[in-house]
Amino acid sequence: MNEIPILSFSVGPQILWAGGPGGLLAIDPAGAERLVPQPMRSPACCLAHGERILVGGAPYGVAVHPRSQALAAGEAGAETGWQAAFMDHVTAPVMCLIADPEAAETGQLLAGTDGGGILRSADGGLTWQSSNFGLHNQTILALAWTTAPPAQAWPRWSVVFACTEEGVYRSPNAGRGWKRADCPSHFFQCIAPAPDFHRSRRVLAGTEEAGLFRSTDGGRSFQPVAGTPSQVNAITPVPGGWVMSGSEQLWQSADGEEWQPIPDSVGGLTLLYRGNAILVGTDQGILHMEAPSWT
Numbered sequence: 001m002n003e004i005p006i007l008s009f010s011v012g013p014q015i016l017w018a019g020g021p022g023g024l025l026a027i028d029p030a031g032a033e034r035l036v037p038q039p040m041r042s043p044a045c046c047l048a049h050g051e052r053i054l055v056g057g058a059p060y061g062v063a064v065h066p067r068s069q070a071l072a073a074g075e076a077g078a079e080t081g082w083q084a085a086f087m088d089h090v091t092a093p094v095m096c097l098i099a100d101p102e103a104a105e106t107g108q109l110l111a112g113t114d115g116g117g118i119l120r121s122a123d124g125g126l127t128w129q130s131s132n133f134g135l136h137n138q139t140i141l142a143l144a145w146t147t148a149p150p151a152q153a154w155p156r157w158s159v160v161f162a163c164t165e166e167g168v169y170r171s172p173n174a175g176r177g178w179k180r181a182d183c184p185s186h187f188f189q190c191i192a193p194a195p196d197f198h199r200s201r202r203v204l205a206g207t208e209e210a211g212l213f214r215s216t217d218g219g220r221s222f223q224p225v226a227g228t229p230s231q232v233n234a235i236t237p238v239p240g241g242w243v244m245s246g247s248e249q250l251w252q253s254a255d256g257e258e259w260q261p262i263p264d265s266v267g268g269l270t271l272l273y274r275g276n277a278i279l280v281g282t283d284q285g286i287l288h289m290e291a292p293s294w295t
Helices: 068-073
Strands: 008-011 016-020 023-027 033-036 042-049 052-058 062-065 094-099 109-113 118-121 140-145 160-164 167-171 188-193 203-207 212-215 234-238 241-245 250-253 270-274 277-282 285-290
Touching (some): 008 270, 023 042, 033 068, 052 068, 160 188, 160 203, 167 188, 188 234, 203 234, 234 270, 234 277, 241 270
Parallel strands (some): 042 094, 140 188
Antiparallel strands (some): 008 016, 016 023, 042 052, 160 167, 234 241, 241 250, 270 277, 277 285
């Protein structure tokens, strides 16, 4: 196992990608990890989009590789295939990347920066434009796109959330405009809409020092959840419930309201549910644990 800090996971067609300050990992279906060459001095996030792999971080911008499979396999010359995306003259480090759930058709991606707000791409990450209308804070710590609305829904809102150091912002139109949610002024650092968001309207958001918050009105307002750790680093939905990471251990809940610590677990920086397992990105690599189940 590569013992490097992991801040981001992204699932590609065949490769699982994981990124952090120590570099970019490509993980094949057998679980073998390979540290691949990438141009960022300090990577903060990664995003698989079709055949492309994107990396954001410091000093600034997004790097795009058009042949992610070749890069992951270590093919000769693949390390020279990275391209610098046009960033609309924004020179802040990119801290998070997210794709429209319908990105294969729309090409829409969003990038959150440390001080430069949010950028939006409509061509799969090659060019980006600032998209800060309505944002009152431009330090973006996390982004989350809800699942695509039902085909028969009208209007078909494409809802995205952004966490900042003073609150949560909501966009109903794929990141073109933002409105601050009704929530306390805290350092919000992770957010997760429910998989059935368009029915349940539920969203969970975690803070650095004030615990977990919950929304049942589609992310327009958030209320604190009692009995949760003060520091919430990551949240992920799993079948039948939720898992979140505090600073010391993982926690589980069937409804997002009542939480219990998971015995013998270790806190992480990011979480991914995949194949009935929870992948925990820590400051010393990736840990695997069985996903909780409720009967």
